[in-house]
Amino acid sequence: MKRIPLILMGCGGVGRQLLEHIVSCRSLHAKQEVSLRVVGVCDSKSLLVASDVFTRELDDNFLREVIRVKSNGSSLLTLRSFGECHVYSNPESTREITDIAGLLGKSTGLAFVDCSASSETIGVLNRVVDLGCCVVLANKKPLTSSLEEFDNLVSQPRRIRHESTVGAGLPIIASLNRIISSGDPIRRLIGSLSGTLGYVMSEVEDGKPFSQVVKAAKSLGYTEPDPRDDLSGTDVGRKALILARLLGYRIDMDNIKIESLYPENMGPNVMSVEDFLADGLPLLDKNIQERVTRASSKGNALRYVCVINDSRCEVGIQELPKDTALGRLRGSDNVLEIYSRCYNEQPMVLQGAGAGNDTTAAGVLADILDIQDLFS
């Protein structure tokens, strides 16, 4: 039986879902002769660690309590007296994590699983990588920081996995890594990597006003609480940067041309969400409708995509032929088209749900299982 000790960072929707998956997959993983030992769990404020990280773990009852407590919006500290564990608060917790990484990293191995959406994990992750630990990320921030930090994080490429940073559980990163390692040069990537913007663009294609579609998306829970977080394109930009760096592009967020779907004078610093939805958004309808009509007259569809080729990385609206995988896209699925020597005229296409806690956590879990050969 292979044992993978891990520390979960981030107990939001994805982190809690991952814990649920881990608990419910116990017998499946036992059949595969692998066992996931959760030795620690942390959120932005506190860290809970098994009483002895070498021999103990946080058992399934404890993990269910973590899920319950965090679902209620309570602090991990409320679990202080539940079961045998040590509790640390910031900044003590950071020191403790580094200590554990030093102890386990080079002996039994240890995986840090970052399901947060925070940039505060970057420092710790860079330290634990240096200590020989593995890293599994759903969090995009550690890979979209400075090139120096990126280089350090991926310096042991077999010890890092990050499928769920792009397209949730869709096997985008795994597939690109396979193509790269087979020496098939990737010439061009083009993808719709935001379920929200994919939905918005396919709805406006049907003639619905942009403002109405965005409001509908918000009420369906497809958008962030402030839809401008989606419409700005920043999140797609991060995914584009992760893909571009995977292809070897030496670029930063600053090098990516990102088209925002609202003008600066409607930004969060200028108007509230309510004002944006009521007064700002409708002013954008006419322009989008004109672009849709113009594209359609040429047999094209408008899609909000990232395009990576010829050392360029761009994010924004593009006109694409309606008879391609991207042009045909409906609803909130993600789609990526990969062009290479082997996939030359017709691309390799990966398509499917690219968001949701269940799918994202499933991608993280598959990543954890995929590093098992590094553990003894």
Place this chain on the structure above:
Amino acid sequence: MKRIPLILMGCGGVGRQLLEHIVSCRSLHAKQEVSLRVVGVCDSKSLLVASDVFTRELDDNFLREVIRVKSNGSSLLTLRSFGECHVYSNPESTREITDIAGLLGKSTGLAFVDCSASSETIGVLNRVVDLGCCVVLANKKPLTSSLEEFDNLVSQPRRIRHESTVGAGLPIIASLNRIISSGDPIRRLIGSLSGTLGYVMSEVEDGKPFSQVVKAAKSLGYTEPDPRDDLSGTDVGRKALILARLLGYRIDMDNIKIESLYPENMGPNVMSVEDFLADGLPLLDKNIQERVTRASSKGNALRYVCVINDSRCEVGIQELPKDTALGRLRGSDNVLEIYSRCYNEQPMVLQGAGAGNDTTAAGVLADILDIQDLFS
């Protein structure tokens, strides 16, 4: 630097292309700190082995000679005096392979890479697996033999890779393995896994006679020399069996319902290829055309697919809605739709070229790189 010693079985188009990829990727793999050491090459008659498998390998000049000699249709034996190697002929070669597997399997590790299309490798592969070796397959036969042999081959699931047995380099097996290990239960697979039959079905959809399309496909080099080898569906049946067994189905080839696109009285034992093309094939046009028309009147397209769900595994023509990935398929691309808990209403879709020596060998090479953590 991680060293992966390997023995290539099969020097046909895929095997030779793999050797070319290995040679041309030397510097790429060096950057990834991994080195592929080809210690042996064999075809159906002979085995060439490096003079000392522990310290030597067949160098790139030697591998280029293997490519040249086999492209000319000559025997590996002609390389007897080229470079330092040992040469063995059947049945001596089988004993020698087992000896090397015993020597390297448990010390440095050794990968057997089967790029043949033969069932004669099955015995050897089963023995070397028992000796701790890894196995990478483009050859479908070892996985479609008896359940007993299948169970033995996959008894160390991390030591076997077989991406290129289904859909060439398309990441079908890798993606299914990820979904399975994340505990996301796969409910249904449906795919068009023959480029030849995909092309044929999309051409007859345009109103062209079946016989004319098959003849065109043959002259384009899309079919086997005897097109009945494609039209029988047996090859798709093998791929279906591999996918079904991956999902845990305990079935054999006999349990798969396979629809042949020609009747028994036009089989290879009854008429020659020439007679089939001239006299048999045209008799099938009317029936296919009627089925196309009937499907089209319901907004459906005919596709030759494998369907795996509810313990059933079937291969044949199905009517599918034109607005799905499979219904929209044109040309010779492969498409697989995967339905699971995470990909419930909308499937995960994998699409792209599913044949060709370059793509198939690229898939094999990615598999070899993927087992590197098992080597020291």
